[in-house]
Amino acid sequence: MTAKVKVKPVHPWFLSGWAKWSIFLFGVALYLQTLTYDYTLDDAIVIYENQYTTSGFKGIGGILGHDTFYGFFKEAGKSQLVSGGRYRPLSLILFAIEWQLFGRSPGSGHALNLLLYGLLCLMVYLAMERLLAPTVQPRIRYPAAWITAILFAAHPVHTEAVANIKGMDEILALLGCLFALYLAFKQIPGHRNVLFAGLVFLLGMLAKENAITWVVVVPLAYLLLGNQRLMNSIRFSWPWLAAAALYLIIRQSVLESGDGQPVMELMNNPFLKWNGSGYVPMSLSESLGTTGVTWLQYLRLMVFPHPLTHDYYPRQIAIHTMTSPAALAGWLLYLAMAAGTIYFWKRQKVVSFGLAYYLVTFSIVSNLVIPIGTNMSERFLFMPGLGLLLIAGYYWAVWIAESSSRMPWVFFGLLVLAFSMKTVVRNTAWKDNFTLFKTDIAVSSNSAKLNNALGGELSVQAAKLTDETRRNEMLNQAIPLLQKALEIHPTYRNALLLLGNTYFYLARYE
Structure with missing residues (x-):
């Protein structure tokens, strides 16, 4: 109805x-x-x-x-x-x-x-x-x-x-x-x-x-x-x-068929944890809790898309158990959406479809049905988010039809203006890899992958410079980033290689 x-x-x-x-x-x-x-x-x-x-x-x-x-x-x-x-x-x-x-x-x-x-x-x-x-x-x-x-x-x-x-x-x-x-x-x-x-x-x-x-x-x-x-x-x-x-x-x-064994590299399986000597799978409570936190993050991004980042690799999303309030909130909200699909089935079909569409298309990137190799990514909302936007668009149109004033259009214009300004500003981060990494490290400071990426980019670019002062400055900027990547992911081979190269460029052989 x-x-x-x-x-x-x-x-x-x-x-x-x-x-x-x-x-x-x-x-x-x-x-x-x-x-x-x-x-x-x-x-x-x-x-x-x-x-x-x-x-x-x-x-x-x-x-x-x-x-x-x-x-x-x-x-x-x-x-x-x-x-x-x-x-x-x-x-x-x-x-x-x-x-x-x-x-x-x-x-x-x-x-x-x-x-x-x-x-x-x-x-x-x-x-x-x-x-x-x-x-x-x-x-x-x-x-x-x-x-x-x-x-x-x-x-x-x-x-x-x-x-x-x-x-x-x-x-x-x-x-x-x-x-x-x-x-x-x-x-x-x-x-x-x-x-x-x-x-x-x-x-x-x-x-x-x-x-x-x-x-x-x-x-x-x-x-x-x-x-x-x-x-x-x-x-x-x-x-x-x-x-x-x-x-x-x-x-x-x-496609080649896999061997059926779980991937034991943290950058391709975020549901691993370090036990002091190696990586082991998270407990069920930890994997479900961490997943619930990402689900909550996705809904937040749909409503309030700030801050944005391209990188949610470990441990940008910290490990949570099912006792975590954020994890419980994520699970409860998605269960409520599933219940809403049923509740509105006869009462408000647009809402029922919008919720069902979001949940169905989100399922494949949710880390619940199949592992996707990362905790979450903003691009994973590209398809599912349309369901929630349809609900918003429908009710905005109802508001316009029922209102004798211009206020619905004024509020819509302000929202679109805010979204557009954020989009244009966010675009600037995507100029090139170096700009993207420098921009997003402020948001994803706990990502081993991004610390490694920015540290590696600084090291590689520095090695090409002839200005020794600037060269050494960039190399010294790379070191703490690569060290942090290794602190988060102790067996990160690429970070070890890049850190070794950086010390070599600085002639620090000790």
Whole structure:
């Protein structure tokens, strides 16, 4: 049941092309500054140090036939050093085409990301409008979809996915899912578009495997917002199920099977702890408690996205047990969201769907279903966060419809302005690796990985300098960072190597 409001005609602006163009242009404009930025972080793995990507058109066969990271590690088995195994060929194929056309050009990569993000923001609007069409009156539906899309475009937590070229996999995955949903809901029931929707959904999964959660999202969408019975919801979802099965078959045939043993390297398994002589798995209370704390952090970031950082590696998130208040709060909030999905099932279907969508798409990155190799990451909110934004957009539209004043739009404008300013400021951190590491160490000071990364960057850059004073200054800045990395992670081999190199550059051989 939707909120009861007086039925009024849709404002003509929402039916015009300007409503759509405003979303696309807004999404692009927020990230224009990134066009001059360099490669960062895992761009090396998937772009400029990947043997298949840098082979252009000739490398596409290798991309399709191997783990996503194989072209970087260049040796069978080494891609398994990173938890899970990855088959995400779609973005790498685009990177290979881009390399063929432009060579090493981070600017072209950022430009493509901007265009795709603008299209994604537009697709958020189109898909949400179609999704709400069977149950929500136009007076509310169009503003709700537009507000949701604008909030999505402006939300600062998306900077990691957009300002980092490698984040194209996140953009493509959600774009594929939303386009498929739009096609499936274009005419209900049983339109031939659902078959094409299945093919588009397959492309979404080939961008990033978290898209597979939509095999649950789509039946829920038919059931809650499509006014379909349970059996019809399942029957209309068969192209999605078939696409998911095909993806899993392809993925299984390409990826190497692991040995089934837990990863015992802290940088790839945050659920280890140091016992004085080596690493051992956390207790169940510790792993569940630490996970609960990250869940709480995700919700905080959706509501109040500050401060932001790209790094939540150990021990930026400290070890917690289930007796920790923060851990209990995280678990209780998510249990409440699950209960809310049921409570609002008949009472308020938009809320029920939004909560269910968040929980389903979040499950695959929650560290509860499968280990993901890190405690958390802001980019993991890119897909799930849309469910909460849909709820916000819907109720904002209801408020606008019921209000005779401009206050709802004033508050909306202030929120979008605040989000936009935060996004533009946060973008500056992604200029290059050195800028990113220097910026985020203020937030992630307890991350072994970031202390190692910044210390290593200082050491490597210092070694290239001819100004001895500046050189020694940077080398001495690197030492405490690398020492802290080793304090957090005593067997961190890369930190040991970089620290040794730094002492060598300073001629400190003792």
